Amino acid sequence: MTNKAQIAQKAPYGVEVEKGKSYFWCACGKSNKQPFCDGSHSGSEFSPEKFEAEKDGKVFLCGCKQTKGAPYCDGSHKDLL
Numbered sequence: 001m002t003n004k005a006q007i008a009q010k011a012p013y014g015v016e017v018e019k020g021k022s023y024f025w026c027a028c029g030k031s032n033k034q035p036f037c038d039g040s041h042s043g044s045e046f047s048p049e050k051f052e053a054e055k056d057g058k059v060f061l062c063g064c065k066q067t068k069g070a071p072y073c074d075g076s077h078k079d080l081l
Contacts, residue, residue, distance in 0.1 A: 005029040005046060005065035010080055012060035012073035017053035024048040025061055025071030035061040035071070 006029030013035040017023060024037040028046035031038040037048035049071045053059070062070060064077040 007064045007066075007080065008034045009063040010077045011063050012077070013063050014058050014060050017057065017059050019053050019056045022050060022052050023071075024050050027065060027070065029065040035063060 005027060008026070008029045008031070015035065025035055025048060026033075026037045026040070027049050028041040028044060030040035032040065041047065051071050060073045062073045062076070064080055066076040066080070067074045068076065
C-alpha cells in the first residue's frame with residue numbers, strides 16, 4: 001500500500017464475536033461501522049480483512065489501522081502522535 005489508512009481511533013475496539021462466524025475488519029479507516037467494513041474503501045487500494053472467530057467472546061480489533069497483526073490490536077496506537 002502506498003497510502004496509510006485513515007486512523008479511526010487511537011485505541012482498539014472491543015467487540016463480541018461468535019465462534020465460526022466470519023467478519024470483515026475495516027482496513028481503510030473510513031467505515032462508518034467501525035471496526036467493520038461498510039464498503040467505504042471502494043475505489044481505493046484498501047480491502048477489508050476477513051477473519052473467522054475462533055471462539056465466542058470479546059476480541060480487540062485495531063482502531064488505528066497501523067497494526068502488524070490485522071485485524072487484531074498489537075499496540076501500534078501507542079506510538080502514534
